[in-house]
Amino acid sequence: MLSIDLKGKRALVAGVADDGGYGFAIAKALAEAGATVCTGTWPPALNIFLNLLERGKMDEARRMADGALLVFEKIYPLDAAYDTLADAPEEIRTNKRYREVGDFSVAGLAQRFVQDFGAQPLDIVIHSLANGPEVKKPLLETSRGGYLAAVSVSAYSLVSLVARLGPLMRRGGSFLSLTYMASERVVPGYGGGMSSAKAALESDTRTLAFEAGRKYGVRVNTISAFLASPLGSGITGATIYVDKGYHAMGVAVTAGGIL
Ligand SMILES: NC(=O)c1ccc[n+]([C@@H]2O[C@H](COP(=O)([O-])OP(=O)(O)OC[C@H]3O[C@@H](n4cnc5c(N)ncnc54)[C@H](O)[C@@H]3O)[C@@H](O)[C@H]2O)c1
Numbered sequence: 001m002l003s004i005d006l007k008g009k010r011a012l013v014a015g016v017a018d019d020g021g022y023g024f025a026i027a028k029a030l031a032e033a034g035a036t037v038c039t040g041t042w043p044p045a046l047n048i049f050l051n052l053l054e055r056g057k058m059d060e061a062r063r064m065a066d067g068a069l070l071v072f073e074k075i076y077p078l079d080a081a082y083d084t085l086a087d088a089p090e091e092i093r094t095n096k097r098y099r100e101v102g103d104f105s106v107a108g109l110a111q112r113f114v115q116d117f118g119a120q121p122l123d124i125v126i127h128s129l130a131n132g133p134e135v136k137k138p139l140l141e142t143s144r145g146g147y148l149a150a151v152s153v154s155a156y157s158l159v160s161l162v163a164r165l166g167p168l169m170r171r172g173g174s175f176l177s178l179t180y181m182a183s184e185r186v187v188p189g190y191g192g193g194m195s196s197a198k199a200a201l202e203s204d205t206r207t208l209a210f211e212a213g214r215k216y217g218v219r220v221n222t223i224s225a226f227l228a229s230p231l232g233s234g235i236t237g238a239t240i241y242v243d244k245g246y247h248a249m250g251v252a253v254t255a256g257g258i259l
Pocket of ligand 1: 014015016017018020021022023040041042045078079080081127128129130131153178179180181
């Protein structure tokens, strides 16, 4: 079996706030492979996350194959809706979940990395975050505000992360995001502009792979944590489906036939 060795690499997983999501699972897989892992955690979820960690409520999920617990080197506050602190409206900056945590913007995150670890501290950035306030509404009923919020947090946030963390990446570094098939096929129920956001995320992956590839020597892909290792060094600008071929089908099928 091919083993992935990420010893000596530092990863940021943006979008970890509990042990239930993809972000946590990816963080654990990266740590299992030897990487040190930091998180970017949404301020409204930050205290609960820290509490759960401190009280040992996630110890079972944190347990790795060698018996050690997954440890986050740093847990940074991050609201990926804001590129700089000045972009955050007053009611957010003064909100009780935000006011104590310092600069929670993408630029603030970049600054903290440099302060904590020096000029080029990162090898891997995982974008595992999304939010669509009107996700339950069909596109036809989605407001302009809801649509733009979905695209801002779920797609533009990747552009912002690559722009601000690209200069902090060591050569050969890798950005990964998580997409969803609703970008190119109709998935009723995945509304509120989220399908549009995933389409933007995939298109931006290609363009960012081109631009940031040349500028910072990094790769940019969407989905699959395994692409972060040097074993994926030939893959960039790609949307990788890890869905047992489901995306290639026009309709859902079972072993017995069409559903
Ligand atoms: N769940 C699925 O079936 C599925 C399928 C395909 C892709 N994805 C994608 O996987 C990624 C992770 O989703 P998940 O299913 O693990 O859900 P999740 O809710 O566990 O993770 C989303 C994370 O995003 C964070 N977040 C929300 N708004 C944020 C903001 N403004 N700034 C910073 N963080 C913010 C949340 O706190 C949460 O930790 C998303 O991009 C999602 O679209 C999920």
